[in-house]
Amino acid sequence: MIDQLYSLAREYTDLTEVQARILTHIRVAIGFAADISRNQIYICAPGKNKDMIVILAAGKPSFDTGKTYFSPGETFLTDEFAITSTVLKLGKKVVGRKELAIGRIVGITAYPVLDNAGIPFAVIGIMASGIRQQQVLTDTANQVLQVPLPEREYRAVRPQDGVIILDAVGRIMYANDTASGITLVFGNENIDKAVEGKLLAHLPMVQEVMEKGRVVQGEEKAGPMTLSIWALPLMQSGRVMRIILLVSDITAVREKEQQLLVKESVIKEIHHRVKNSLNTVAGLLRMQSRRSDNPETRSALKKAVDRIVSISQVHDILAHQSGEDIDWEILLDKLCDLSVRSLGGGGIRLERIRAQGPVILSSDKAVHLSIAVNELIHNAIGHGLEGQEQGILRVEDRVEGDSLHIIIQNNGELLPERFGKKSYGLGLQIVTTLVELELRGTFCFVNEGDRVSAEITCLLKEDR
Numbered sequence: 001m002i003d004q005l006y007s008l009a010r011e012y013t014d015l016t017e018v019q020a021r022i023l024t025h026i027r028v029a030i031g032f033a034a035d036i037s038r039n040q041i042y043i044c045a046p047g048k049n050k051d052m053i054v055i056l057a058a059g060k061p062s063f064d065t066g067k068t069y070f071s072p073g074e075t076f077l078t079d080e081f082a083i084t085s086t087v088l089k090l091g092k093k094v095v096g097r098k099e100l101a102i103g104r105i106v107g108i109t110a111y112p113v114l115d116n117a118g119i120p121f122a123v124i125g126i127m128a129s130g131i132r133q134q135q136v137l138t139d140t141a142n143q144v145l146q147v148p149l150p151e152r153e154y155r156a157v158r159p160q161d162g163v164i165i166l167d168a169v170g171r172i173m174y175a176n177d178t179a180s181g182i183t184l185v186f187g188n189e190n191i192d193k194a195v196e197g198k199l200l201a202h203l204p205m206v207q208e209v210m211e212k213g214r215v216v217q218g219e220e221k222a223g224p225m226t227l228s229i230w231a232l233p234l235m236q237s238g239r240v241m242r243i244i245l246l247v248s249d250i251t252a253v254r255e256k257e258q259q260l261l262v263k264e265s266v267i268k269e270i271h272h273r274v275k276n277s278l279n280t281v282a283g284l285l286r287m288q289s290r291r292s293d294n295p296e297t298r299s300a301l302k303k304a305v306d307r308i309v310s311i312s313q314v315h316d317i318l319a320h321q322s323g324e325d326i327d328w329e330i331l332l333d334k335l336c337d338l339s340v341r342s343l344g345g346g347g348i349r350l351e352r353i354r355a356q357g358p359v360i361l362s363s364d365k366a367v368h369l370s371i372a373v374n375e376l377i378h379n380a381i382g383h384g385l386e387g388q389e390q391g392i393l394r395v396e397d398r399v400e401g402d403s404l405h406i407i408i409q410n411n412g413e414l415l416p417e418r419f420g421k422k423s424y425g426l427g428l429q430i431v432t433t434l435v436e437l438e439l440r441g442t443f444c445f446v447n448e449g450d451r452v453s454a455e456i457t458c459l460l461k462e463d464r
Helices: 004-012 017-027 030-037 078-090 132-146 204-212 251-291 295-318 328-343 363-384 426-438
Strands: 041-046 052-059 075-077 094-101 104-114 120-126 162-166 172-175 216-222 225-236 239-249 325-327 348-353 360-362 391-400 403-410 442-448 451-459
Touching: 004 017, 004 052, 017 041, 017 052, 017 104, 017 120, 030 041, 030 052, 030 132, 041 078, 052 078, 075 078, 078 094, 078 104, 078 120, 104 132, 120 132, 132 162, 132 172, 132 225, 132 239, 204 216, 204 225, 204 239, 225 251, 251 295, 295 328, 295 363, 295 426, 325 328, 325 363, 328 348, 328 363, 328 391, 360 363, 363 391, 363 403, 363 426, 363 451, 426 442, 426 451
Parallel strands: 348 391
Antiparallel strands: 041 052, 041 120, 052 075, 094 104, 104 120, 162 172, 162 239, 216 225, 225 239, 325 360, 391 403, 403 451, 442 451
16 A cells, blocks of 8 residues: 555655655654644645645644644645745754734744755644743654654553653653652652753663663552653664653552452452351261261251352352452353262263353352352252263353353253142252342243253343
8 A cells, every 4th residue: 555645745746765755754653743742743845846835744633633734735835834945945943933824823843854865855844832841842743753663662642641851861851731740759859849950860761761772661659659651762873862751640540450459369268268168067067967877867968068068169169260250151161070070970971062252240140150050060960860871961051132041951860740840859949049039030940852951041240
C-alpha cells in the first residue's frame, strides 16, 4: 500500500524520493508530537508551482475532538504561508502567525526539515504561540519528529498524564499542571514549588534512559504513592538531548489490586479451613462407625462420611483456584476424576463432554453447584452402576443463552416406572434443595432411553 504522504509528495512537489521517504518516516511520530505540544501539527513543502505550498500531512492531539486546521493535499499560495518561505530560506526555526479566517489569527512555530545534505526542503509547523513554556513543548515536539522512532515505541498522551520534560543532564525544563500536583521522590519535595530547574538525574528510570538511550517504562514508589512512569529519550548524534516523562498516579489501582490479593488469600484460607474441618468431622464419624455394632447405623454413618468427604474435596479444589470467579470446567473435571478414582474401582468409563469456551462462575455458585453435581456423580456410581463390570458415566455441561446445563447419565439400572420426587432419598433431596433454593434453577431426574439422566439447569450469573 502506497503511503498517502509519499504519493502527495511525488505527485504535487519536486521532492526527491529520498526526501519523500524522510517525511514518511517523520509522519509516524506526528500524533505523539501533537500530544506533547498539545497543538495541531502540519508538514508542508513547496509545490511544483513554486507559488504554491502543499500540505503533506497533518495531526492533532489524541484528546482534541475538534477538526484539524489543515488537511493533506490542501494547497495555499506562498504569500498565505509566508512563514514557510522564511523557514526554507533561513534554514532555522521561525515564530510567526497565520490568519486562518477573517479575524482569526493563530500563532505558528515552524521548523525546517533537512535532507542528508543539510538542505531545508520541507517545513514542520506547530500551531503554537511564542510563549517560553510553550516553546519548550514545540521544540520538544520538533525533536520527536526530527529523530522518529518506530511507531510501536510511542504511546498516546492522556489528559490525566503528568508530562515532564528534562534536559540533557536530567534537569526539569517543563512540567504540566498534572505533574506539578504529584509528589515524587524529588528530594521529598512537592514539585508544585518552582519545579523548573530541579534535577531528576538521581531517579533510577532517568539514569537508565540516559545510559541506554531507549524507551523505559516502569513504576516508582514515592512515599505512599505509586507512580507509573514512561520515559522517552530524544537523541542527537548518539547522545540523549532531552527526556520526555509521562507520569500517572496509579496508587489507587495498586491498592485495589493489593486488596483483591488479600481477599483472594482470605477466600483460599477459608476453603482450606473448611476442608480441614470437614475432614475432622469425617474422621470422628468414621471412629463412631467402627464402634457401632448396628449395621444400619454403620451404613448411615458411612454415607454421611462419603458426603462430607465429597464436600471437603470441593473446598480443596476451590482452595487452589484464584479469585472470586471460578473456572467451572476445571472444577468439574477434577470432581469427575476424583469420584471415578475413589468410587469407580476401574470398571467405569468416563465420558466427559465440555462446554464450548470457558464457563466462569462466582465462588458461591460454584460451591453450591459442585456439591449438587458431586452428589449426583456419587449417586450414579454408587447406585446406578453398582455391581457393573463395564459402566459408563457421561458428564456433560453446555451453555445455552444465559443458562448452564449439566447432564449426568449412567447406563446402569433404570429408574422404576413411578419414580418421582417422593421417591428421592437424602442425596437427591439435598440436590433438589441446593438447585431450587440456592441456585434458583431446576433439577430433573428421569430415564432417557437406556440411560438414567440427571439434569441441572441454572443461570450463569445472578439477576441483579
